[in-house]
């Protein structure tokens with residue numbers, strides 16, 4: 055029987071992120087994916103600056119930026135009757151217009167899933183992850199000490215933990231009896247990846263996304279990282295008995311011609327598939343030793359581009375926490391913070407994406423009972439975790455990330471340093487940003503616990519004239535491996551306080 059620390063099922067953005075960060079953190083990981091390789095479809099395109107921060111922790115941010123011709127050059131989102139028809143609404147003109155320098159040094163990225171997944175895969179393998187394609191999880195059972203899983207190649211695996219990154223129709227979630235509830239399906243579409251010469255009808259150097267609404271169909275058209283390749287989607291109506299078979303190549307060609315206003319266009323269709331646009335959140339994000347990640351935990355409409363980004367966020371979150379428990383740095387209670395922190399994010403993402411869907415594609419969508427949307431920038435960089443591992447001391451759930459407060463639960467402020475940014479100190483362990491006098495305490499706690507704990511001193515390692523970190527005269531801010539402030543305060547007994555706080559947030 056094969057033994058491993060963590061078995062990850064699914065090698066999409068969620069599973070590959072979990073595998074990569076687990077392996078980087080030193081855990082033994084086996085990842086299985088039933089498809090023969092990574093995604094051929096660009097699917098979830100676009101990286102938020104938060105995703106780019108996480109990719110920077112893994113050292114792949116430059117590669118992800120470089121792989122896309124359109125990276126960071128902007129985004130244009132238009133609602134129109136067709137490519138050259140009536141423009142109803144410009145939703146986004148250019149993301150680059152917002153100056154994020156007080157929030158982060160990480161840029162937006164625009165790369166598609168098809169070009170990002172191979173980068174994650176290579177980095178995961180380089181760090182030691184065993185990733186097997188054409189291999190399916192057939193069954194699993196868990197007990198108090200671990201999970202036993204049977205794979206389609208006949209191998210039995212015994213793992214301490216199972217990460218279910220098996221997508222929106224997660225069989226693992228179903229087997230655990232965890233319901234996924236919410237608005238449900240709001241539409242179905244046929245997706246088409248095609249090659250054609252659209253000339254300059256779409257702006258080649260930015261992601262140029264059109265939501266199309268006309269008498270013939272509702273759909274979308276967007277360019278990809280590969281010049282001359284496009285993704286087109288058109289609505290499908292299963293309630294009228296329609297299936298993918300009702301969209302043969304001739305019909306799709308006609309629809310693409312109508313959507314582009316290019317009657318003579320000869321698109322070469324490379325891929326077609328049916329896709330359900332839905333909003334559902336799992337009632338629990340874990341059961342015992344099994345953790346749901348990405349679409350397995352929540353499915354969100356693509357309007358807003360948050361499905362892939364939150365899958366990466368989930369993957370990173372569960373990875374550093376599982377690795378900390380496996381190393382003995384943390385107790386199992388740390389794992390309770392996974393759902394406490396990631397489910398509220400999923401709820402805000404789903405609500406905001408649903409409102410976007412109504413604005414951009416489905417004007418008749420009934421959203422009574424759905425929470426109000428939240429500001430996308432706050433959701434991206436100004437979100438707050440509140441759990442046993444992030445000791446938030448007031449009720450705010452979001453803040454304006456351009457004016458960071460340094461309060462526990464929020465991302466630590468990113469201030470300029472001589473070499474770059476305080477953000478450069480993050481992602482390799484725990485960091486104490488301190489106003490002076492904490493060095494001995496940090497060294498004592500590191501020596502006693504063996505936990506990777508760095509000390510960064512105001513005035514030496516970074517300047518903070520406006521006291522954005524909120525350290526006062528002699529305080530400290532304890533920042534987690536994911537760049538979130540776990541605790542902030544001051545004390546006479548510095549080593550004792552630091553030790554108590556770490557023990558509390560790590561569930562030791």
Ligand SMILES: Cc1cc2nc3c(=O)[nH]c(=O)nc-3n(C[C@H](O)[C@H](O)[C@H](O)COP(=O)(O)OP(=O)(O)OC[C@H]3O[C@@H](n4cnc5c(N)ncnc54)[C@H](O)[C@@H]3O)c2cc1C
Nearest residue numbers: 064066067068087088097098190191220221348349356361
């Ligand atoms: C056709 C399509 C188009 C999409 N378009 C967009 C878009 O435009 N914008 C957007 O934001 N999002 C889009 N999405 C959703 C987006 O891809 C996901 O939100 C994102 O990839 C989440 O990643 P994930 O890893 O959670 O799930 P997935 O990427 O779905 O990965 C799950 C993986 O698990 C594998 N798997 C399942 N069961 C097993 C098993 N038993 N054993 C082994 N492997 C298994 C699957 O083969 C799959 O590769 C699209 C999805 C699809 C399918």
